Amino acid sequence: MVPAYEKIRIAFQKTGNAKFISHLDLDRTMKTALTRAGIKVEHTHGFNPRPYLVFSLPSSVGTESLCEFLDVNVAEGSDISGFRERLNVNLPDDIAVTDVYRPETDFKRIKDAEYRLTVVSPLMDGDMCERINELFRSPVFVEKRTKKTESGFMDYDIQPYIRSLVCGLSNPGEAVITTVVSAENATYINPEYIIKAICKYLSVDLTDPENSVYNIVRTAVYGQNGEIFR
Amino acid sequence: MMFYKDTLLKQVLKPGRYTGGEFGQVIKDPSKVDCRWVFAFPDTYEIGMSNLGVRILYGALNAEPDIYCERTYAPWVDMEEQLEKHGIPLTSHETGMPLSEFDIVGFTLQYELCYTNVLNMLKLGKIPLASAERGEDDPIVIGGGPCSYNPEPIADFFDVFSIGEGEVALVDFSKLYIKMKKNGTYSRSAFLHEAAKLPGFYVPSLYDVSYNEDGTVKAYTPVYGDVPAKVTKRIVEDFNTAFYPDKPVMPYIECVQDRITLEIMRGCIRGCRFCQAGMIYRPVREKDPALLNEQARRTFENTGYDEISLCSLSTSDYTGLRELTNGLLSWTDDNMISLTLPSLRADSFTDELMQKISSVRTSTLTFAPEAGTQRLRDVINKNLTEEEVLRACRVAFSNGKTAVKLYFMIGHPTETDEDIKGIAELAKTVIKSFYELDDRPKGKPQVTISVACFIPKPFTAFQWEPQDSLEEYRRKQKLLGSCCDDRRIKYNYHDADGSLIEAVLARGDRRLCAVMLEACRRGMRFDAWSEYFDFDKWMRLFSDCGIDPAFYANRRRRDDEIMPWDVIDCGVSKKFLLSEKKKAYEGKTTQSCAEGCAGCGANSLGGVNRWCPLTKK
Numbered sequence: 001m002v003p004a005y006e007k008i009r010i011a012f013q014k015t016g017n018a019k020f021i022s023h024l025d026l027d028r029t030m031k032t033a034l035t036r037a038g039i040k041v042e043h044t045h046g047f048n049p050r051p052y053l054v055f056s057l058p059s060s061v062g063t064e065s066l067c068e069f070l071d072v073n074v075a076e077g078s079d080i081s082g083f084r085e086r087l088n089v090n091l092p093d094d095i096a097v098t099d100v101y102r103p104e105t106d107f108k109r110i111k112d113a114e115y116r117l118t119v120v121s122p123l124m125d126g127d128m129c130e131r132i133n134e135l136f137r138s139p140v141f142v143e144k145r146t147k148k149t150e151s152g153f154m155d156y157d158i159q160p161y162i163r164s165l166v167c168g169l170s171n172p173g174e175a176v177i178t179t180v181v182s183a184e185n186a187t188y189i190n191p192e193y194i195i196k197a198i199c200k201y202l203s204v205d206l207t208d209p210e211n212s213v214y215n216i217v218r219t220a221v222y223g224q225n226g227e228i229f230r
Numbered sequence: 231m232m233f234y235k236d237t238l239l240k241q242v243l244k245p246g247r248y249t250g251g252e253f254g255q256v257i258k259d260p261s262k263v264d265c266r267w268v269f270a271f272p273d274t275y276e277i278g279m280s281n282l283g284v285r286i287l288y289g290a291l292n293a294e295p296d297i298y299c300e301r302t303y304a305p306w307v308d309m310e311e312q313l314e315k316h317g318i319p320l321t322s323h324e325t326g327m328p329l330s331e332f333d334i335v336g337f338t339l340q341y342e343l344c345y346t347n348v349l350n351m352l353k354l355g356k357i358p359l360a361s362a363e364r365g366e367d368d369p370i371v372i373g374g375g376p377c378s379y380n381p382e383p384i385a386d387f388f389d390v391f392s393i394g395e396g397e398v399a400l401v402d403f404s405k406l407y408i409k410m411k412k413n414g415t416y417s418r419s420a421f422l423h424e425a426a427k428l429p430g431f432y433v434p435s436l437y438d439v440s441y442n443e444d445g446t447v448k449a450y451t452p453v454y455g456d457v458p459a460k461v462t463k464r465i466v467e468d469f470n471t472a473f474y475p476d477k478p479v480m481p482y483i484e485c486v487q488d489r490i491t492l493e494i495m496r497g498c499i500r501g502c503r504f505c506q507a508g509m510i511y512r513p514v515r516e517k518d519p520a521l522l523n524e525q526a527r528r529t530f531e532n533t534g535y536d537e538i539s540l541c542s543l544s545t546s547d548y549t550g551l552r553e554l555t556n557g558l559l560s561w562t563d564d565n566m567i568s569l570t571l572p573s574l575r576a577d578s579f580t581d582e583l584m585q586k587i588s589s590v591r592t593s594t595l596t597f598a599p600e601a602g603t604q605r606l607r608d609v610i611n612k613n614l615t616e617e618e619v620l621r622a623c624r625v626a627f628s629n630g631k632t633a634v635k636l637y638f639m640i641g642h643p644t645e646t647d648e649d650i651k652g653i654a655e656l657a658k659t660v661i662k663s664f665y666e667l668d669d670r671p672k673g674k675p676q677v678t679i680s681v682a683c684f685i686p687k688p689f690t691a692f693q694w695e696p697q698d699s700l701e702e703y704r705r706k707q708k709l710l711g712s713c714c715d716d717r718r719i720k721y722n723y724h725d726a727d728g729s730l731i732e733a734v735l736a737r738g739d740r741r742l743c744a745v746m747l748e749a750c751r752r753g754m755r756f757d758a759w760s761e762y763f764d765f766d767k768w769m770r771l772f773s774d775c776g777i778d779p780a781f782y783a784n785r786r787r788r789d790d791e792i793m794p795w796d797v798i799d800c801g802v803s804k805k806f807l808l809s810e811k812k813k814a815y816e817g818k819t820t821q822s823c824a825e826g827c828a829g830c831g832a833n834s835l836g837g838v839n840r841w842c843p844l845t846k847k
Contacts (some may be wrong), residue, residue, distance in 0.1 A: 031536075035534030
């Protein structure tokens with residue numbers, strides 16, 4: 001008899017060192033953490049059974065996130081009240097589960113994501129912030145990996161998929177960009193593109209560790225009607 | 231500084247190699263410890279994190295409240311470029327401290343081709359390369375692992391080597407360090423002199439080496455009277471009480487061996503004449519099956535791994551195998567954990583074992599006949615018949631497998647072209663036996679033969695033997711290729727180039743230190759990686775340093791020649807090895823420890839164990 005399973009959603013954050021963990025490695029980290037926490041999840045049914053994990057919208061390597069989601073199937077009617085604590089003691093310090101619940105939504109509803117980009121550089125002043133705000137009001141082409149061209153890259157206008165972008169100075173030499181961009185499959189905007197575009201169009205190098213640093217945090221995920229996704 | 235590292239990590243491939251912060255890493259307050267170690271693995275994170283020895287030593291040292299052991303790995307070339315470009319030293323994973331600020335830096339030496347990485351890591355860690363150039367504030371650099379049984383080619387760069395099993399020895403070593411620091415008697419030279427008197431520690435600078443006119447070693451002379459003339463290897467007496475790492479660090483990125491490694495036995499009862507591990511890990515000591523089962527269970531709870539590998543040099547020789555596998559299977563299936571048994575001998579592979587390792591998921595089965603004909607298998611003392619190989623393959627086929635892998639080596643002493651052809655013949659016989667089976671699975675059989683080049687190693691019966699020349703290796707590889715005329719045979723072979731360099735370093739002496747120093751100056755590293763190994767560069771290097779590689783690799787040693795590694799006593803006597811060499815040429819085999827004691831001498835080391843009847847209590 002096939003046991004009955006039901007879907008549960010694990011909402012978590014990955015910050016600090018964990019932002020450098022790729023999607024595939026996050027998958028491994030979560031699988032072993034679930035096992036350590038004693039949470040039995042449904043396995044795939046092939047020759048090589050593996051825990052069946054579905055992540056929504058994994059953030060790219062180097063990006064911190066306060067809103068990641070993972071769906072797994074557990075035995076129907078499981079008591080999930082202790083899952084959050086059990087997972088947290090079994091996860092690295094930089095990954096923290098914020099909530100475990102029975103979801104009412106589907107990952108397909110995800111439309112947009114909000115990011116906060118903090119840029120620390122002597123180049124950042126009020127004038128530069130204004131230029132950044134101006135930049136994203138017209139088409140902005142960045143190089144994107146693709147299988148369509150021979151070189152493996154194509155120029156891509158990201159501006160139509162940027163819903164909003166505001167750049168302001170938070171401290172001298174420190175600018176904060178808050179932006180909402182598309183998170184849908186076909187038009188997904190990697191927040192690193194924003195940095196790339198600034199470097200390209202405003203002729204600044206934000207990737208030189210001697211002079212500047214930047215950090216990107218995904219702060220929210222929105223559904224089709226602009227509602228906070230959960 | 232945190233942000234600084236951040237930007238660097240965005241420039242490199244696989245930043246997870248460098249972040250640290252993994253689940254299970256040990257965090258201590260550095261101000262509350264008396265001795266700070268960093269364990270440096272001279273290869274990438276993925277290789278280093280897979281190493282059981284490192285897991286053991288990391289755990290054993292950190293089990294001591296006054297010692298803090300951290301980890302570091304060889305940065306890949308992209309990270310190395312970033313470090314050099316920005317003048318940042320190589321640091322530890324746990325606290326991000328530069329290597330040069332540690333008390334002790336430990337390198338594990340698993341294979342000869344990692345030597346260039348060792349020097350490169352010292353350079354990146356801003357530690358003076360030569361032991362003689364290090365000052366009072368520099369760390370003590372210690373080496374260990376299988377290559378330290380002949381550490382001479384890198385002796386100049388190490389202050390001391392740990393010979394044998396380190397889980398107890400390194401704690402003793404650290405305690406000596408702490409004691410001398412506390413009572414004010416510490417200086418580099420005083421500490422190294424004291425360390426050389428601890429059992430199992432070899433301090434190269436305390437031995438003068440002289441050479442004969444023909445280039446061979448004349449003598450090793452201790453500088454002080456109270457330093458032993460021969461350093462005897464240290465062992466863990468009772469394997470049941472040995473430290474077992476049941477809470478290893480969980481790597482963030484996928485590693486080569488990402489599973490529970492259960493070490494069931496140390497040493498091997500067999501005595502294959504080419505095998506170094508079979509000699510240096512003697513005497514054979516087994517661990518209690520019930521204890522192993524308990525350790526496996528605890529490790530599973532701490533790690534969540536879905537695979538347990540029963541590890542030893544010859545797993546099917548472990549006498550508690552049935553009890554252990556039954557014990558494990560009573561809970562592993564329910565938890566979707568599969569068992570794997572590497573190092574299975576064909577003669578003891580049974581239906582029962584096959585079913586036990588395939589209850590959840592299976593991998594490819596590999597057997598190692600090592601040589602293609604019975605005559606040569608007798609020469610190398612493999613003690614395996616063709617019928618036993620065929621029977622093992624039939625078990626695999628009957629249980630639904632269509633593919634098997636067979637390991638061989640070419641270049642064994644006394645090898646002829648008939649032996650080479652015999653490898654392909656054996657593969658063909660395996661294919662034939664597939665079709666003779668009534669219960670064979672659907673599909674075509676596939677036999678993969680992987681063929682390595684023989685490298686004569688210290689402390690083996692073949693330590694006196696010349697290695698085949700490169701031309702001869704290439705000729706034999708081609709000959710074998712021409713015999714593999716069946717598409718159901720897949721033929722893989724190792725490049726002979728790397729084997730020659732390994733052979734030079736494996737049996738080299740201290741004069742090779744100049745070569746290694748120059749290799750580092752020329753920026754050589756990652757020589758175990760085909761994309762960075764450059765044979766021509768090595769040949770130029772030898773020639774520029776006035777070293778003839780053939781002297782080390784292809785020369786037959788006289789029976790009475792003093793070897794560079796004679797300063798080390800691994801327990802197995804030279805007399806035994808010589809008699810084994812003689813028997814090899816006579817085509818006579820030697821019984822395994824299970825059948826009776828062959829008198830190798832390792833029992834003189836003591837140890838609580840099963841096999842040595844003459845063990846001193």
